[in-house]
Amino acid sequence: MESQKKKSGNKYDSSSALLQGVGLRPTKQRLALAGWLFDGCDKHVTAEHAYAAAAKRRSSISLATIYNTLNIFTTAGLLRQVVIDGGHIYFDTNTSAHHHLFDEKKRLLTDIPASAVRLARLPKLPSGTTLSRVDVVLRVQSRS
Amino acid sequence: MESQKKKSGNKYDSSSALLQGVGLRPTKQRLALAGWLFDGCDKHVTAEHAYAAAAKRRSSISLATIYNTLNIFTTAGLLRQVVIDGGHIYFDTNTSAHHHLFDEKKRLLTDIPASAVRLARLPKLPSGTTLSRVDVVLRVQSRS
DNA sequence: GTGTTTGCAAAGTGTTTGCAATTTA
DNA sequence: TAAATTGCAAACACTTTGCAAACAC
Numbered sequence: 001m002e003s004q005k006k007k008s009g010n011k012y013d014s015s016s017a018l019l020q021g022v023g024l025r026p027t028k029q030r031l032a033l034a035g036w037l038f039d040g041c042d043k044h045v046t047a048e049h050a051y052a053a054a055a056k057r058r059s060s061i062s063l064a065t066i067y068n069t070l071n072i073f074t075t076a077g078l079l080r081q082v083v084i085d086g087g088h089i090y091f092d093t094n095t096s097a098h099h100h101l102f103d104e105k106k107r108l109l110t111d112i113p114a115s116a117v118r119l120a121r122l123p124k125l126p127s128g129t130t131l132s133r134v135d136v137v138l139r140v141q142s143r144s
Numbered sequence: 145m146e147s148q149k150k151k152s153g154n155k156y157d158s159s160s161a162l163l164q165g166v167g168l169r170p171t172k173q174r175l176a177l178a179g180w181l182f183d184g185c186d187k188h189v190t191a192e193h194a195y196a197a198a199a200k201r202r203s204s205i206s207l208a209t210i211y212n213t214l215n216i217f218t219t220a221g222l223l224r225q226v227v228i229d230g231g232h233i234y235f236d237t238n239t240s241a242h243h244h245l246f247d248e249k250k251r252l253l254t255d256i257p258a259s260a261v262r263l264a265r266l267p268k269l270p271s272g273t274t275l276s277r278v279d280v281v282l283r284v285q286s287r288s
Numbered sequence: 289g290t291g292t293t294t295g296c297a298a299a300g301t302g303t304t305t306g307c308a309a310t311t312t313a
Numbered sequence: 314t315a316a317a318t319t320g321c322a323a324a325c326a327c328t329t330t331g332c333a334a335a336c337a338c
Contacts, residue, residue, distance in 0.1 A: 025337060027293060047328080062295045067328060069293095086303085087327075089230050101269070104276060116267035122282065123260035125245070129284040132248060136280050138266065140273035169312060171318065191303080206320040211303060230327085231302070 014038075022076040032059040033069050037079070042094040044082065044109040045070075050091075084109055084137065099136040106142055158182075166220040176203040177213050181223070186238040188226065188253040189214075194235075228253055228281065243280040250286055 015034040016026040024030060036053050037043060045053075047066050054061045061069075070091050073079045082090040084102050090109055099112040117136050125131060159178040160170040168174060180197050181187060189197075191210050198205045205213075214235050217223045226234040228246050234253055243256040261280050269275060 025292070027337075029294070064296075064329080065294055071329090083227055083229050085227055086230065086233050089328080101267075103270075103273060112267050116265065117263065118265035119261065119280075120264035121260065121262040123245075123256050125282070125284055126247075126286075129247065129286045132283040132285045134280065134282050136263075136278065138269070138278050139276040140269055141276045142270075142273045169317065171311075173319070208304080208321075209319055212319085215304090233303080 018078070022078060024072065024076060028059070029061045029065050030069055032057065032061065033066070034073075034078075037073075037093050042092070042111055044090045044092050044111075046088045046090055048088075082109065097133070099138070101138045101140060103140055103142050112136070112138065162222070166222060168216065168220060172203070173205045173209050174213055176201065176205065177210070178217075178222075181217070181237050186236070186255055188234045188236050188255075190232045190234055192232075226253065241277070243282070245282045245284060247284055247286050256280070256282065 015031050015038065018034060018038060019026045019030055032054060033050060036057065037045070037050075047063065047070060050070065051061070051063050051066045054066070070079060074081055074091060077095060079091040079093060080095045082092045082100060084090055084100070085107075092111075094111055097114045099114065099117050101110045101112050102108070103110075119134060119136070122134070159175050159182065162178055162182060163170045163174055176198055177194060180201065181189070181194075191207065191214060194214065195205070195207050195210045198210070214223060218225055218235060221239060223235040223237060224239045226236045226244060228234055228244070229251075236253075236255075238255055241258045243258065243261050245254045245256050246252070247254075263278060263280070266278070
């Protein structure tokens, strides 16, 4: 069994291309994380989630590297940070404009497409400022 | 019916009444904090802000008590927590429905009246959940 | 080879907690 | 007096950082 097929479009190749596309070296740890994060399903992950996922996939990555990598991916524009509560930083694999729904009981964060919310009126901004973005968070309580 | 018997209505008295109204003992530390927090101007404070403000007003309160008290006030409904970034918990003296504007450069949080934002459409919620609230945060960048 | 990345442990930040002393009702 | 509150320091959870070894180009 000599080699990985060089079939184009497999996850390994596309992660590698993704990383190189933003100027990051495709190291083993980054490829493992990217392969999991960018598998086509939008995710909201904390460092602990990513750490656990890496461990489960038998590619153990130190927690420090997880943090570093998530931050590097964010700076590179591959992830976006979502602040929901004080305790954790969530990283969202969906970097396009959209909103969030947060289940306060289950602590579960899900996406809301931008089109599902219409902001019909916004206040004028203080002078000297430009709008960076508008975050809408629907907080829900799930009945137990 | 009882009417306002004392016209004095000074800050100390009203803070005391405020605390007793929600079943909290009006201790020196709580009165000092409440007198500053509920002076009529809406505020967004962190524990450090409150600590510094207390020190400046010569009523030194330990940081642990500041944290405890802010949390107790929040539970009592006198304050509301606002999550803006991972690093700090902001407590808002305005507990009625409204939104926020956050200057990412100055790290300054200000209120937006609920009426200044119109949410013309919201998605339907997952079944088994009820809307607890909708938070809208306008993030702005101030030019330097 | 040379510069980058990793991983460990240590440090840092913001918040909470255990508990004796103090204060309130 | 009994119960609640305070303040210190220690504990805490999460995140970042310093640096030697490992790795990518």
